[in-house]
Amino acid sequence: MNVGQVCKRSPITIRKSDELTTAARLMRDKHIGYLIVVESNPDETLRPVGVLSDRDIVVAVVAKDTDPRALTVGDVMTTPPVVVAEGKPVSWALKEMRRIGVRRLPVVGSAGQLVGVLALDDVLNILAGELLDAAGSVRNEVLIERSLRP
Numbered sequence: 022m023n024v025g026q027v028c029k030r031s032p033i034t035i036r037k038s039d040e041l042t043t044a045a046r047l048m049r050d051k052h053i054g055y056l057i058v059v060e061s062n063p064d065e066t067l068r069p070v071g072v073l074s075d076r077d078i079v080v081a082v083v084a085k086d087t088d089p090r091a092l093t094v095g096d097v098m099t100t101p102p103v104v105v106a107e108g109k110p111v112s113w114a115l116k117e118m119r120r121i122g123v124r125r126l127p128v129v130g131s132a133g134q135l136v137g138v139l140a141l142d143d144v145l146n147i148l149a150g151e152l153l154d155a156a157g158s159v160r161n162e163v164l165i166e167r168s169l170r171p
Contacts, residue, residue: 024114025107027147028128028137034059034067037095041082044073044094057127058098059135066134069127071098104129107136114139 035044035056044056058071073094081097082089105114105126114126118141128137 022111022147023107024105024109024111024128024139025136027111027143028107028139029143030137032057032127032135032138034135035073035094036060037071037093037098039094041078041089041092041094041097045075045078045089048075055125055138055140056094057102057135057138058094058100062132062134064132066132068133069102069104069129069135071095071100072102072125072127073098102127105139106131111139111144115141115144
């Protein structure tokens with residue numbers, strides 16, 4: 022299974038010039054804790070240039086008693102973003118997530134354009150479904166055998 026099959030195709034984005042409070046409101050309104058910071062390519066596609074998490078805001082701004090109204094997204098974002106190509110195996114992406122200690126990665130196409138976001142939650146949901154299917158197969162095997170050979 023590759024990343025492009027699992028990722029969410031409509032990631033929420035923001036610009037590095039946007040106010041940090043705008044980012045925080047966007048996170049609240051969309052019920053998310055992660056934004057991909059983008060710039061436009063000449064062909065008008067979006068290219069990820071950073072990421073911003075709710076944790077970034079807490080650790081870099083709130084915990085330091087800094088005024089968030091005085092900052093932009095670019096002041097706090099993590100850059101450069103670690104991205105994953107949509108054709109890469111999910112297993113490779115999971116190793117990258119573990120290596121850098123994150124739960125989400127921007128997903129890019131062959132030209133580096135943003136195509137989605139891969140979240141650990143999405144991968145876990147798929148794996149849970151596959152495990153449920155495997156367990157159901159074992160359970161049904163026993164039920165069928167009992168009905169055929171009482």
